[in-house]
Amino acid sequence: MKSFSRRKFLQISSATFASAAALGTINHVTKGSKLFAGDKTKTGTYQVPTYCNLCFWKCGAIATVKDGKLWKIEGNPLDPLSNGRLCPRGTGGVGAYSDPTRLKSPLIRTGARGNESWKVVTWDEAFNYIADKLNTIKAKHGPEAVAYFSHGIGGNFIKHTFKAFGTPHIFAPSFAQCRGPREVGFELTFGDVIGSPERTDIKNTKCMALIGSHLGENMHNSQVQELSQAVENGASIIVVDPRFSIVAGKAKYYLPIKPGTDMALLLTWSNILIKEGLYDKEYSEKYGIGFEQFAAEVSQYTPEWAYTETGVEAKLIIESARELARYKPASFIHPGRHVTWYGNDAQRSRAIALLNALLGNWNHKGAFWQPTKMPIPPYPYPAYPEAVMPRADNPGKKYPWAGEEEGLTNGIREATITGNPYPIKSWVVYATNLMNALPNQQETLKAIQNLDLLVTIDVIPSEIAGYSDVVLPESTYLERYDDLHSSPFTTPFLGIRQPVIDSPDDQKPNWWIAKQLAGKLGLGHYFPWNDIEDYLKFRVDKAGLSYTELKEKGIILGAKKPVYIEEGVEEKFNTPSGKVEFYSTQLAEKGFDPIPKYEKPEEPPVGFMRLLFGRSPVHTFSMTQSNPILQDMIEENEVWINIDIAKQYGIKNGDYIKLKNQDGMVSNKVKVKATERIRTDCVFMTHGFGHQSKALFNTYQKGASDSHLVTKYKTDPIMGGTGMNINFVTIVREA
Numbered sequence: 001m002k003s004f005s006r007r008k009f010l011q012i013s014s015a016t017f018a019s020a021a022a023l024g025t026i027n028h029v030t031k032g033s034k035l036f037a038g039d040k041t042k043t044g045t046y047q048v049p050t051y052c053n054l055c056f057w058k059c060g061a062i063a064t065v066k067d068g069k070l071w072k073i074e075g076n077p078l079d080p081l082s083n084g085r086l087c088p089r090g091t092g093g094v095g096a097y098s099d100p101t102r103l104k105s106p107l108i109r110t111g112a113r114g115n116e117s118w119k120v121v122t123w124d125e126a127f128n129y130i131a132d133k134l135n136t137i138k139a140k141h142g143p144e145a146v147a148y149f150s151h152g153i154g155g156n157f158i159k160h161t162f163k164a165f166g167t168p169h170i171f172a173p174s175f176a177q178c179r180g181p182r183e184v185g186f187e188l189t190f191g192d193v194i195g196s197p198e199r200t201d202i203k204n205t206k207c208m209a210l211i212g213s214h215l216g217e218n219m220h221n222s223q224v225q226e227l228s229q230a231v232e233n234g235a236s237i238i239v240v241d242p243r244f245s246i247v248a249g250k251a252k253y254y255l256p257i258k259p260g261t262d263m264a265l266l267l268t269w270s271n272i273l274i275k276e277g278l279y280d281k282e283y284s285e286k287y288g289i290g291f292e293q294f295a296a297e298v299s300q301y302t303p304e305w306a307y308t309e310t311g312v313e314a315k316l317i318i319e320s321a322r323e324l325a326r327y328k329p330a331s332f333i334h335p336g337r338h339v340t341w342y343g344n345d346a347q348r349s350r351a352i353a354l355l356n357a358l359l360g361n362w363n364h365k366g367a368f369w370q371p372t373k374m375p376i377p378p379y380p381y382p383a384y385p386e387a388v389m390p391r392a393d394n395p396g397k398k399y400p401w402a403g404e405e406e407g408l409t410n411g412i413r414e415a416t417i418t419g420n421p422y423p424i425k426s427w428v429v430y431a432t433n434l435m436n437a438l439p440n441q442q443e444t445l446k447a448i449q450n451l452d453l454l455v456t457i458d459v460i461p462s463e464i465a466g467y468s469d470v471v472l473p474e475s476t477y478l479e480r481y482d483d484l485h486s487s488p489f490t491t492p493f494l495g496i497r498q499p500v501i502d503s504p505d506d507q508k509p510n511w512w513i514a515k516q517l518a519g520k521l522g523l524g525h526y527f528p529w530n531d532i533e534d535y536l537k538f539r540v541d542k543a544g545l546s547y548t549e550l551k552e553k554g555i556i557l558g559a560k561k562p563v564y565i566e567e568g569v570e571e572k573f574n575t576p577s578g579k580v581e582f583y584s585t586q587l588a589e590k591g592f593d594p595i596p597k598y599e600k601p602e603e604p605p606v607g608f609m610r611l612l613f614g615r616s617p618v619h620t621f622s623m624t625q626s627n628p629i630l631q632d633m634i635e636e637n638e639v640w641i642n643i644d645i646a647k648q649y650g651i652k653n654g655d656y657i658k659l660k661n662q663d664g665m666v667s668n669k670v671k672v673k674a675t676e677r678i679r680t681d682c683v684f685m686t687h688g689f690g691h692q693s694k695a696l697f698n699t700y701q702k703g704a705s706d707s708h709l710v711t712k713y714k715t716d717p718i719m720g721g722t723g724m725n726i727n728f729v730t731i732v733r734e735a
């Protein structure tokens with residue numbers, strides 16, 4: 001309670017809620033004012049509309065430059081994602097520019113991998129080195145031996161280079177380490193995915209249940225703004241979390257669930273809705289298939305039984321179920337986002353989808369909307385070469401519902417370690433810190449040892465950069481153009497990212513890197529445009545929109561389309577049966593449970609607690625801890641420990657301890673937050689701290705790294721994602 005950063009943490013969190021409600025009070029650009037897009041020769045003050053890159057939500061933003069200096073970044077009021085307000089991270093974007101740890105020039109490794117010793121080289125030398133190695137690998141092993149990893153829109157152009165190179169191995173951690181199970185669970189049930197931004201109608205809801213999703217710490221801007229609107233409108237919020245999160249403080253019902261037992265709760269809620277006749281009977285009969293089997297299956301899950309599994313009182317389970325039913329169809333169970341928890345995550349997501357089906361809320365106001373998107377024609381590139389070999393990340397389609405677009409990061413790591421089904425010899429890594437994003441760092445290191453070439457393109461010297469053979473410094477988002485942004489949302493829109501200020505050193509934008517590298521690889525014809533603006537203008541023109549207007553405003557809105565199913569219209573579902581699949585024949589055919597079942601989670605060994613983790617409201621993953629502005633707000637993470645457990649160990653708030661996991665892995669020292677706001681069987685810390693890269697000198701070893709302690713993971717048999725909430729830790733007192 002007394003620690004400085006804890007006080008700040010609470011201030012920030014409540015300020016976020018308060019300010020999200022107070023839209024329009026900030027001093028943003030008034031409509032019609034002239035925006036001098038990209039003009040860096042101007043003295044005085046000018047503004048450039050762009051979109052944020054402090055996380056992958058891509059809020060429309062307006063940067064102000066004063067006498068050649070980057071001054072501030074605010075939300076673009078035209079942008080439907082930000083509504084003119086950025087989250088604290090976005091506002092701290094100025095610090096991405098001034099980060100003292102930034103990579104300045106291309107580097108080639110001189111010492112052993114991981115030693116972080118480098119020689120500075122020119123871009124040409126770096127490209128020659130990379131192209132030479134890639135061509136050798138291609139000649140010997142085929143293009144499939146190269147894997148490209150990226151996260152976020154900035155990876156698009158280099159992705160194009162590697163598709164042209166001929167590899168099918170394109171990866172992002174956002175599937176197998178993040179939201180993959182949710183998309184699979186919903187697709188199997190409704191025939192459609194949730195997508196990003198989530199198609200949740202938080203703004204209009206009357207009742208929403210959050211299963212872990214810690215909105216308010218998870219700062220995805222639009223959702224947090226909508227949440228604060230919902231709270232203001234008096235919506236009932238139900239929070240299910242072993243930890244009393246920030247949003248739990250806004251909840252009507254808080255269910256302090258035993259970690260890993262959510263399936264018991266979800267199936268029991270379903271049973272209550274059916275038994276008490278509170279579900280949408282007409283909807284289930286008309287649109288559902290296998291409802292009878294589902295009802296029979298869940299009838300075994302009683303609230304009294306659920307109490308023994310979840311630790312949540314039967315009365316609370318019943319009341320919260322009734323609350324959800326009371327407001328249907330304007331009530332829903334939020335599908336969550338980071339759902340790779342226990343390895344049965346696709347089934348848990350299916351249980352969430354099925355509960356929503358019982359509420360008859362799919363594509364209904366106050367629950368889920370149907371996405372609309374501004375159609376922007378793609379650039380007419382030559383066709384990519386066909387892959388000769390089948391993918392190596394999911395041999396024999398062992399995981400039938402593994403996504404191909406984002407691939408199985410963990411699967412390709414496995415193939416790199418074993419050489420099966422064939423050798424993988426190079427990783428090219430753009431804007432993802434694989435050392436921290438993937439569970440089990442030792443496995444990642446093992447895979448790296450088998451590579452002939454590891455290239456990282458980053459803005460700062462991340463951990464994965466530290467193990468790379470070549471490191472390429474990218475210009476930050478404030479210094480570059482990027483691909484056009486049109487996400488599926490409630491309003492179709494188009495956004496542009498454009499340079500606000502010059503790069504301070506020898507950093508270059510991703511599109512330039514992609515094009516140069518393609519040239520060196522003999523693939524120059526895949527980049528028929530000369531300059532990024534030719535590319536952007538071409539696509540915007542083709543869409544029948546004005547490039548000049550886009551540059552000036554940053555955002556162009558499309559015509560609104562209906563986002564809810566209209567009253568009386570026959571609903572359609574893109575499942576094999578054309579119905580909402582309470583019973584999944586698809587799953588049954590592949591040998592999986594057609595209806596989700598409860599499995600007991602593994603218990604912690606004596607003296608151990610489950611390691612849980614989540615988001616810091618002012619940081620993004622492991623990418624912002626060195627940002628001076630955000631660091632000033634929160635410099636290190638804390639470990640939440642139940643106050644009674646802390647007493648048993650004789651530790652108090654503000655003490656430093658270490659954590660040791662079930663495999664003997666010991667963390668950095670980390671500050672204790674002894675609190676009643678967490679159960680006794682788990683501890684919690686925010687992800688991304690405890691950096692091991694020495695070159696991140698201003699954040700090196702500050703706080704502890706959850707990634708370091710996540711040595712164990714459980715692979716989801718349906719989609720291949722990595723459940724990571726299955727590690728246990730014990731407390732090691734500092735001497």
Ligand SMILES: Nc1nc2c(c(=O)[nH]1)N[C@H]1C(S)=C(S)[C@@H](COP(=O)(O)OP(=O)(O)OC[C@H]3O[C@@H](n4cnc5c(=O)[nH]c(N)nc54)[C@H](O)[C@@H]3O)O[C@H]1N2
Binds near residue numbers: 055339614
């Ligand atoms: N500030 C900030 N915001 C972000 C991000 C960021 O880096 N920084 N990243 C974004 C991204 S990509 C993602 S995926 C999201 C992730 O954010 P969310 O999807 O909202 O959250 P999770 O990581 O799933 O869950 C963390 C919460 O789940 C609780 N929890 C842990 N185990 C269990 C359990 O067994 N049962 C239940 N019911 N709860 C449990 C934890 O106590 C914690 O409150 O955040 C997004 N927003």
Ligand SMILES: Nc1nc2c(c(=O)[nH]1)N[C@H]1C(S)=C(S)[C@@H](COP(=O)(O)OP(=O)(O)OC[C@H]3O[C@@H](n4cnc5c(=O)[nH]c(N)nc54)[C@H](O)[C@@H]3O)O[C@H]1N2
Binds near residue numbers: 438439622624710
């Ligand atoms: N233990 C553990 N593992 C997790 C999670 C967790 O909570 N705990 N969360 C999971 C989730 S939900 C997700 S989505 C993933 C996220 O995983 P990642 O997307 O890998 O997230 P980061 O670790 O922040 O790595 C992002 C990297 O991009 C770099 N970067 C930032 N901006 C730019 C840019 O403009 N250009 C370039 N070239 N690089 C840039 C950053 O410096 C950083 O090194 O991690 C997953 N893994």
Ligand code: SF4
Binds near residue numbers: 053054057
């Ligand atoms: S949610 Fe925050 S960090 Fe992410 S894009 Fe929006 S303003 Fe930037």
Ligand SMILES: [Mo]
Binds near residue numbers: 338
């Ligand atoms: Mo994520």
